[in-house]
Amino acid sequence: MTKEIYENPDLKKERQNCPFNKEEITNFLDGGKEKTTERRQLETYILSDEQLKDAVPMEYLSHADKYAEELRKSCLLMHKLADSPAGQVQTLRALMGAGLGSAILKEGNPIALHYVMFIPALMGQGTVEQQAKWLEKAYNLNIIGTYAQTELGHGTFLRGLETKATYDPVTKEFVLESPSLTAYKWWPGSLGKTANYAVVMAQLYTKGKCEGIHPFMVQLRDEETHEPLPGILVGEIGPKLGMNTNDNGYLGFDKVRIPREQLLMKHSQVLEDGTYVKPTNSKLSYGTMVFVRVVVCQDVTVNLRKAVTIATRYSCVRRQSELKPGDREPQVMDYQAQQHKLLPPLAATFGFQLAADHLWNLYNTANNSMEQGDMELLPDLHGLSCALKALCSSEAANFVETCRQSCGGHGYMSCSNFPRIYGQVTAAITYEGENTVLWLQVARYLVKTRKEKSGGLSVKYLIDEEKGPRTVDTTPEGIVKLYRRVAVGLVDIAIAELENNSRKGYAPHDAWNHAAVHLIKAAQAHARLFVVESFVDSLKGSRLSAPVRAILSQLCELFIIYWILDRSGDFFLCANLKKEDLLQLNSKYVQLLAAIRPQAVNIVDSFDLRDEILGSPLGCWDGNVYQRLFDEAAKSPLNQKNVHESFHKYLKPLLKSNL
Numbered sequence: 314m315t316k317e318i319y320e321n322p323d324l325k326k327e328r329q330n331c332p333f334n335k336e337e338i339t340n341f342l343d344g345g346k347e348k349t350t351e352r353r354q355l356e357t358y359i360l361s362d363e364q365l366k367d368a369v370p371m372e373y374l375s376h377a378d379k380y381a382e383e384l385r386k387s388c389l390l391m392h393k394l395a396d397s398p399a400g401q402v403q404t405l406r407a408l409m410g411a412g413l414g415s416a417i418l419k420e421g422n423p424i425a426l427h428y429v430m431f432i433p434a435l436m437g438q439g440t441v442e443q444q445a446k447w448l449e450k451a452y453n454l455n456i457i458g459t460y461a462q463t464e465l466g467h468g469t470f471l472r473g474l475e476t477k478a479t480y481d482p483v484t485k486e487f488v489l490e491s492p493s494l495t496a497y498k499w500w501p502g503s504l505g506k507t508a509n510y511a512v513v514m515a516q517l518y519t520k521g522k523c524e525g526i527h528p529f530m531v532q533l534r535d536e537e538t539h540e541p542l543p544g545i546l547v548g549e550i551g552p553k554l555g556m557n558t559n560d561n562g563y564l565g566f567d568k569v570r571i572p573r574e575q576l577l578m579k580h581s582q583v584l585e586d587g588t589y590v591k592p593t594n595s596k597l598s599y600g601t602m603v604f605v606r607v608v609v610c611q612d613v614t615v616n617l618r619k620a621v622t623i624a625t626r627y628s629c630v631r632r633q634s635e636l637k638p639g640d641r642e643p644q645v646m647d648y649q650a651q652q653h654k655l656l657p658p659l660a661a662t663f664g665f666q667l668a669a670d671h672l673w674n675l676y677n678t679a680n681n682s683m684e685q686g687d688m689e690l691l692p693d694l695h696g697l698s699c700a701l702k703a704l705c706s707s708e709a710a711n712f713v714e715t716c717r718q719s720c721g722g723h724g725y726m727s728c729s730n731f732p733r734i735y736g737q738v739t740a741a742i743t744y745e746g747e748n749t750v751l752w753l754q755v756a757r758y759l760v761k762t763r764k765e766k767s768g769g770l771s772v773k774y775l776i777d778e779e780k781g782p783r784t785v786d787t788t789p790e791g792i793v794k795l796y797r798r799v800a801v802g803l804v805d806i807a808i809a810e811l812e813n814n815s816r817k818g819y820a821p822h823d824a825w826n827h828a829a830v831h832l833i834k835a836a837q838a839h840a841r842l843f844v845v846e847s848f849v850d851s852l853k854g855s856r857l858s859a860p861v862r863a864i865l866s867q868l869c870e871l872f873i874i875y876w877i878l879d880r881s882g883d884f885f886l887c888a889n890l891k892k893e894d895l896l897q898l899n900s901k902y903v904q905l906l907a908a909i910r911p912q913a914v915n916i917v918d919s920f921d922l923r924d925e926i927l928g929s930p931l932g933c934w935d936g937n938v939y940q941r942l943f944d945e946a947a948k949s950p951l952n953q954k955n956v957h958e959s960f961h962k963y964l965k966p967l968l969k970s971n972l
């Protein structure tokens with residue numbers, strides 16, 4: 314007899330009569346049927362290993378024990394790589410990401426930086442000889458590295474970094490020094506306890522002149538004992554909002570000597586006599602940055618999918634209050650207010666992924682021309698990747714927090730997994746380029762393009778003016794036009810502000826600083842235009858069945874209207890929007906909420922996120938929320954005895970003291 318699998322009756326009902334094929338959406342998101350099969354095989358291979366499961370939930374371990382436990386699992390995963398059904402590269406990508414990887418390494422992977430930053434830095438900055446010397450060792454995990462750039466005193470402003478590497482032509486060595494407390498490296502992941510090597514960014518001094526920031530390969534710890542080498546002062550920076558087992562660290566240098574050959578010399582060199590040879594092209598490292606930012610967009614999107622799945626399933630299980638007097642309490646998902654919280658982030662997961670895919674395709678096209686020596690497309694792509702990274706991370710962080718709030722009190726439990734998901738997504742606002750700083754870089758590119766009438770593909774709309782009457786058309790294609798008008802209009806407002814500041818007598822840098830609010834708005838509008846355009850165009854161009862196309866088109870429309878309603882002032886100001894248009898969009902929006910509501914569970918099911926990946930009693934496929942919450946509470950160390958020893962030590966004396 315087969316054991317009947319429990320399924321919450323409300324969820325069961327939600328899943329009946331699904332008008333579209335969920336598997337088709339799964340395949341669409343995975344990038345094809347074969348990719349889905351491959352992913353599932355890999356998930357089964359990894360998640361069925363008992364040794365990779367937590368005996369005790371992470372929350373109950375000390376800071377040090379958490380690190381040790383995640384390191385144990387991380388090393389075990391590396392041993393499993395060789396037999397993986399998906400191949401090493403695919404498996405590594407999955408294990409470092411927000412999906413499968415986070416099911417095992419919930420608080421962060423202590424060796425992630427080795428793959429995410431150290432190896433790419435060696436590949437991007439090392440000469441062929443340098444790669445031959447270190448890459449194989451790195452791939453074989455004979456050495457584990459990190460990327461040490463940020464310091465206690467400086468993150469964004471790279472020219473302000475203080476770590477010094479002074480060339481000594483007598484010994485043909487560089488001398489590394491941290492001249493002050495603020496010069497200490499602070500933040501690099503894996504640096505605290507795990508890595509024994511690092512690519513260190515330092516100011517290069519030779520022949521008495523500073524040549525700016527350069528990458529150096531530095532051994533930090535003895536390969537046998539793991540003790541820090543003489544002159545290396547290294548440790549962990551302590552607990553953070555999230556990602557607590559990434560052992561982010563600090564690092565100082567007390568006159569550490571390294572051979573000249575440890576300057577990574579692919580782009581610039583120091584000759585034996587100390588002569589500095591400049592890089593031929595300053596844009597050469599852009600390619601890797603575009604790649605990393607696409608990965609950030611994909612990861613925050615997966616995290617958002619997790620949050621939306623948890624909140625949507627829970628909202629269909631949870632019944633609360635009274636909608637119709639005297640009736641049974643409704644599922645909270647039936648409140649329009651709840652739909653307004655959850656359906657825009659649900660739609661956003663598609664918009665962000667399609668935009669990231671679009672950027673990835675542009676990157677591959679640009680790479681081909683780069684191989685022919687043509688670097689022209691790269692600055693444009695660089696700008697676009699900054700814009701998309703900043704938009705996806707900040708919007709996803711807000712949406713994840715809304716999902717948490719939508720689950721009421723239970724969303725505040727650690728076991729809901731919202732705190733961890735939020736911790737990961739909000740970190741992406743700061744790393745790989747702090748978002749505000751990225752927005753301002755994007756704005757500089759937009760202003761330059763608009764003023765000089767010259768720029769790349771993504772900003773062509775700033776050069777080719779819209780022709781014809783500026784009517785308002787609320788079809789998806791018409792709405793794209795409105796976003797375009799807003800993007801152009803906000804750039805013009807920022808330029809006017811800059812000119813106004815100049816007229817007031819401000820120096821250019823002050824004029825820029827005093828226009829920052831407008832500049833950032835313009836950059837954000839540019840990023841939103843890219844997402845909206847990618848979403849609309851991708852659906853037009855795809856070979857989807859009619860039912861899948863119908864639901865994705867509804868999500869697309871909902872999302873592009875949601876952003877207009879949220880920022881209607883910009884559309885009144887720049888896109889010729891009238892009160893009647895806004896009212897019409899408002900009623901379209903609420904109609905779409907009602908139309909999508911019945912399919913919300915089916916859509917999140919099509920994300921195909923296993924319970925282990927969701928890691929939340931609120932979001933499990935079976936909807937057995939209350940039993941699972943109780944099971945989680947039973948794991949609390951405070952529940953192992955009826956009376957805790959602290960009662961006798963502290964509470965009882967107080968109770969008996971007759972104060």
Ligand SMILES: Cc1cc2nc3c(=O)[nH]c(=O)nc-3n(C[C@H](O)[C@H](O)[C@H](O)COP(=O)(O)OP(=O)(O)OC[C@H]3O[C@@H](n4cnc5c(N)ncnc54)[C@H](O)[C@@H]3O)c2cc1C
Pocket residue numbers: 426430460461462463466467468469470499500501502556561740743744745746747748749750753
């Ligand atoms: C989870 C996590 C992991 C990290 N991992 C690594 C790592 O592996 N290796 C590494 O080297 N670093 C790492 N970092 C550091 C990260 O790269 C820096 O935190 C980031 O570059 C921001 O620098 P900062 O912290 O010095 O902030 P600051 O630059 O001091 O920024 C502080 C505030 O000032 C604002 N600001 C700064 N400059 C400007 C400007 N020009 N105009 C307007 N506003 C400005 C910012 O917007 C921000 O609001 C990590 C950080 C985090 C949070």
